[in-house]
Amino acid sequence: MTELKNWITQLKNEKPELNDFITKLEGFISDTGFNTNKFEKAVEIGLQKKEEEVIKTFTADA
Amino acid sequence: MVIDFIKGNRATSALIYGRNGTGKSSIVDAWEWLLNFNIENLRREGVVFTDFPHKASNGNNSYISVDFQHTSINNATAKFNIKKISSPTISGEYGEFKALSKYPNYLRYTDLNEFICNKRKAERYEYIAKFFGLEKFSLLQDTLQATINKQTVNLQNIQSTFKASTNSVNVITGLTTVDEAIVVNFINSIGAKHKIPTINTFKDSEKVKSALQKIVQTNPIARELSEWKSFQTKQNQFYPITTAKLNCTVLEQLFNDLKQNEESIKQLILSSLYELSIEILPKLEDKSKCPVCDETFDGDLLKHITEKHNSLAALNKNKTDFDTKKSALEKQFEGLARKVAALESESSSVVLSTFQSFFDNLRIISSALPELTTTLKKPLKDLASLSLSDDPTIEKIDAIISNEVADRKIVADKIIALSKDETTRTLAQDYTNLSNIIENFKGYSINKEKVTYLEDINDKLQAFLACLTTYIQTIIKTTFESISADVVDYFNVLENSNPDIKNPSLKLLTGKDKAVELEIEFASEKVTPAFKFLSESQVNSFGLAIFLAAVKHFNSDFKFFILDDVVNSFDSFKRPKVSQLIASRFSDFQVLMITHDQIFFDTVQKQFPEWQRYKFTSWSYTTGPKYKLSKNYTEEIQEYLDEDKPITAGQTLGRYLEWIFGALNENMQTPISYKVENVYTLSEFYNPLVKRFRDKLKIANKQHKLIVLFDEFESSTIFRNYCAHWKNEANQFTTDEIDGIFKKWNGIEQMIFCTSCKSLVFFEKADTAEYIRCTCGTINLKEQSHYLTTV
Numbered sequence: 001m002t003e004l005k006n007w008i009t010q011l012k013n014e015k016p017e018l019n020d021f022i023t024k025l026e027g028f029i030s031d032t033g034f035n036t037n038k039f040e041k042a043v044e045i046g047l048q049k050k051e052e053e054v055i056k057t058f059t060a061d062a
Numbered sequence: 063m064v065i066d067f068i069k070g071n072r073a074t075s076a077l078i079y080g081r082n083g084t085g086k087s088s089i090v091d092a093w094e095w096l097l098n099f100n101i102e103n104l105r106r107e108g109v110v111f112t113d114f115p116h117k118a119s120n121g122n123n124s125y126i127s128v129d130f131q132h133t134s135i136n137n138a139t140a141k142f143n144i145k146k147i148s149s150p151t152i153s154g155e156y157g158e159f160k161a162l163s164k165y166p167n168y169l170r171y172t173d174l175n176e177f178i179c180n181k182r183k184a185e186r187y188e189y190i191a192k193f194f195g196l197e198k199f200s201l202l203q204d205t206l207q208a209t210i211n212k213q214t215v216n217l218q219n220i221q222s223t224f225k226a227s228t229n230s231v232n233v234i235t236g237l238t239t240v241d242e243a244i245v246v247n248f249i250n251s252i253g254a255k256h257k258i259p260t261i262n263t264f265k266d267s268e269k270v271k272s273a274l275q276k277i278v279q280t281n282p283i284a285r286e287l288s289e290w291k292s293f294q295t296k297q298n299q300f301y302p303i304t305t306a307k308l309n310c311t312v313l314e315q316l317f318n319d320l321k322q323n324e325e326s327i328k329q330l331i332l333s334s335l336y337e338l339s340i341e342i343l344p345k346l347e348d349k350s351k352c353p354v355c356d357e358t359f360d361g362d363l364l365k366h367i368t369e370k371h372n373s374l375a376a377l378n379k380n381k382t383d384f385d386t387k388k389s390a391l392e393k394q395f396e397g398l399a400r401k402v403a404a405l406e407s408e409s410s411s412v413v414l415s416t417f418q419s420f421f422d423n424l425r426i427i428s429s430a431l432p433e434l435t436t437t438l439k440k441p442l443k444d445l446a447s448l449s450l451s452d453d454p455t456i457e458k459i460d461a462i463i464s465n466e467v468a469d470r471k472i473v474a475d476k477i478i479a480l481s482k483d484e485t486t487r488t489l490a491q492d493y494t495n496l497s498n499i500i501e502n503f504k505g506y507s508i509n510k511e512k513v514t515y516l517e518d519i520n521d522k523l524q525a526f527l528a529c530l531t532t533y534i535q536t537i538i539k540t541t542f543e544s545i546s547a548d549v550v551d552y553f554n555v556l557e558n559s560n561p562d563i564k565n566p567s568l569k570l571l572t573g574k575d576k577a578v579e580l581e582i583e584f585a586s587e588k589v590t591p592a593f594k595f596l597s598e599s600q601v602n603s604f605g606l607a608i609f610l611a612a613v614k615h616f617n618s619d620f621k622f623f624i625l626d627d628v629v630n631s632f633d634s635f636k637r638p639k640v641s642q643l644i645a646s647r648f649s650d651f652q653v654l655m656i657t658h659d660q661i662f663f664d665t666v667q668k669q670f671p672e673w674q675r676y677k678f679t680s681w682s683y684t685t686g687p688k689y690k691l692s693k694n695y696t697e698e699i700q701e702y703l704d705e706d707k708p709i710t711a712g713q714t715l716g717r718y719l720e721w722i723f724g725a726l727n728e729n730m731q732t733p734i735s736y737k738v739e740n741v742y743t744l745s746e747f748y749n750p751l752v753k754r755f756r757d758k759l760k761i762a763n764k765q766h767k768l769i770v771l772f773d774e775f776e777s778s779t780i781f782r783n784y785c786a787h788w789k790n791e792a793n794q795f796t797t798d799e800i801d802g803i804f805k806k807w808n809g810i811e812q813m814i815f816c817t818s819c820k821s822l823v824f825f826e827k828a829d830t831a832e833y834i835r836c837t838c839g840t841i842n843l844k845e846q847s848h849y850l851t852t853v
Binding site: 007011015018021022029031032034036039040046047050051053054055057058059 | 202
């Protein structure tokens with residue numbers, strides 16, 4: 001039987017298109033499952049960054 | 063305390079017996095903690111890590127240590143770490159031990175009970191996943207699914223905002239698509255009308271707005287018109303507002319009804335306590351003990367509390383009604399606060415002065431709403447009084463509502479009056495359109511990016527979850543396939559008295575992520591779900607068979623398991639089959655068997671005399687379980703004989719013979735005269751039993767060796783006397799007399815008890831043939847070798 005960590009490593013090899021995403025997800029995965037709260041905060045920060053990036057494009061060149 | 067698995071220099075299994083509350087289950091908890099640094103079922107009940115060590119130890123010197131007879135592992139120890147409570151300090155060859163003991167190897171009665179009681183397919187999936195070593199995978203699956211659900215809602219909200227921005231842009235441009243070129247073209251078309259230089263990109267849009275604003279500023283009418291139009295847009299978003307007065311009055315009425323006297327408040331507190339007890343009681347080992355005061359209740363405590371709770375049904379209904387209305391009012395206030403905040407930012411001096419009273423009311427509402435919301439969030443018991451309907455804020459809200467039509471008309475009239483001059487009207491409209499398209503295109507661009515970002519995350523999360531689900535399902539399927547022969551075998555051992563029920567199997571339901579159904583063959587036909595025909599006890603056998611097969615499959619490098627009170631929900635005739643199963647299929651395993659059932663304890667003691675046996679007699683705060691090494695009947699009788707205590711030896715032998723004669727009569731299907739009081743003397747058990755053996759083993763001109771032994775047993779008048787008077791202490795049998803009976807009976811028992819499968823012989827009829835044999839067939843009393851030829 002595969003350990004959770006080994007399975008994740010194996011999945012990264014099998015699905016290279018998900019490799020980067022799974023690497024990011026690993027930070028939220030532990031023996032107690034998936035840290036939903038921590039992930040939600042990370043998504044919120046990601047959304048905030050996206051907003052800031054778009055807002056920057058609204059600013060006219062000096 | 064120490065549990066010794068060595069007896070007579072040989073490694074063996076162990077058996078623990080104790081009444082409820084003597085600390086048996088703590089042994090399993092300790093083992094779970096050693097393996098996982100956690101005790102899941104306790105944690106689920108709110109027990110924290112610091113509660114695990116003995117209370118008086120303050121976490122110091124609390125440890126679980128296991129010694130091994132192994133080529134490279136001598137010891138594995140985990141010591142509670144007060145500095146890092148979730149990470150014990152490990153020592154010995156803990157890592158090597160953990161590498162071998164990877165899968166769950168302990169089963170509690172509560173686990174089996176969950177398997178039976180939880181008729182939900184997903185719950186059984188959890189049970190199976192746990193014992194197939196997939197608990198962490200399954201936990202990840204659950205938490206990941208919860209995350210995806212939340213992010214899906216998040217995405218829907220952003221998509222909805224994105225759609226609103228898109229619609230607003232389309233309404234302004236009159237087109238059906240949105241992109242930067244379209245928006246820039248629209249802005250340039252307005253700019254061209256007012257001789258403002260053309261722009262090439264959206265980021266220069268503010269330049270056009272600024273230029274147009276300057277033109278508007280030079281035209282006071284256009285400026286005022288644009289301010290009114292802007293306020294009209296906000297006004298449209300502000301209304302409708304619903305009155306809070308009625309909701310407040312209804313809530314106050316409910317509050318006063320609930321709090322009208324001290325008694326109902328007490329009852330409400332009790333109701334919460336009853337609810338909690340109804341939830342907790344089924345999970346407790348001792349269901350008759352009150353979880354609050356620890357007193358034992360004489361009767362069905364759960365039923366009693368449920369009745370008490372039901373008697374408060376009317377009060378509970380009012381309380382639920384109150385909570386629902388309170389929550390609705392709370393949401394109403396929160397929504398109103400958001401709307402007020404959007405209007406409070408108004409900066410137009412002409413608007414502010416026209417609606418001075420309106421904005422004064424808004425300020426009062428804005429400052430009072432947080433306090434009202436805080437009051438509503440308080441639990442009922444903490445509210446001394448509730449008077450919202452008379453609050454000035456509620457009056458102000460109603461004032462705003464009653465003025466809605468008039469206020470809207472004022473704004474509409476202002477716009478009409480100021481729009482009379484076409485140039486001014488066009489200028490104001492252009493400025494409004496320009497401001498709105500810029501604002502909405504910004505919203506559109508931001509939300510478009512957010513939607514793309516979140517869609518990508520959700521798609522990948524879904525893909526990851528799909529891989530995980532497929533993996534778990536594949537493992538469950540392949541594992542079950544690989545252990546299914548064992549599951550069937552073990553189930554059939556436990557359920558061999560039901561020839562119509564056999565071959566249990568697991569079915570993973572397609573199209574459902576977490577659903578397992580039990581299938582059984584009933585009268586040669588496959589039946590799903592198996593609950594249609596299986597009793598709870600039979601489902602229990604299914605669950606135990608899955609656990610034992612999983613243990614055998616996964617723990618081939620660590621041959622040890624614990625069964626904690628699992629026979630609890632088994633019928634009495636099936637309990638010995640559990641030990642027969644262990645004897646016949648797990649002879650190469652070490653077992654720790656825990657039970658609070660005296661008869662099962664006696665059975666296992668008899669069947670496994672080589673096991674180490676403990677009797678937990680009591681529990682104390684300072685020392686934990688108090689225990690002594692236990693002896694089975696045979697050992698006990700021999701000890702009394704050795705100590706020349708014939709009376710005690712005779713009484714113990716009597717109790718033992720009563721038990722064995724009863725079991726044999728059941729096995730042999732002996733006809734016995736029925737007695738209402740269900741009290742039989744030894745003779746009343748013994749005579750029909752021997753007659754039954756004589757009848758079933760009779761062959762012409764041959765004498766069965768067992769019958770010879772029975773004849774010798776009865777030849778002494780002492781035995782007849784003993785049968786009649788063993789309970790009477792006045793009759794003094796000598797040690798030699800009791801020893802004689804005991805030895806002769808042991809001789810008989812050797813012929814009828816199989817030490818391999820741990821069963822007494824039983825009568826069986828198959829087709830036309832009759833058998834008297836043990837479960838595994840090693841003993842077959844009908845074999846010719848058991849007969850002596852007579853002349």
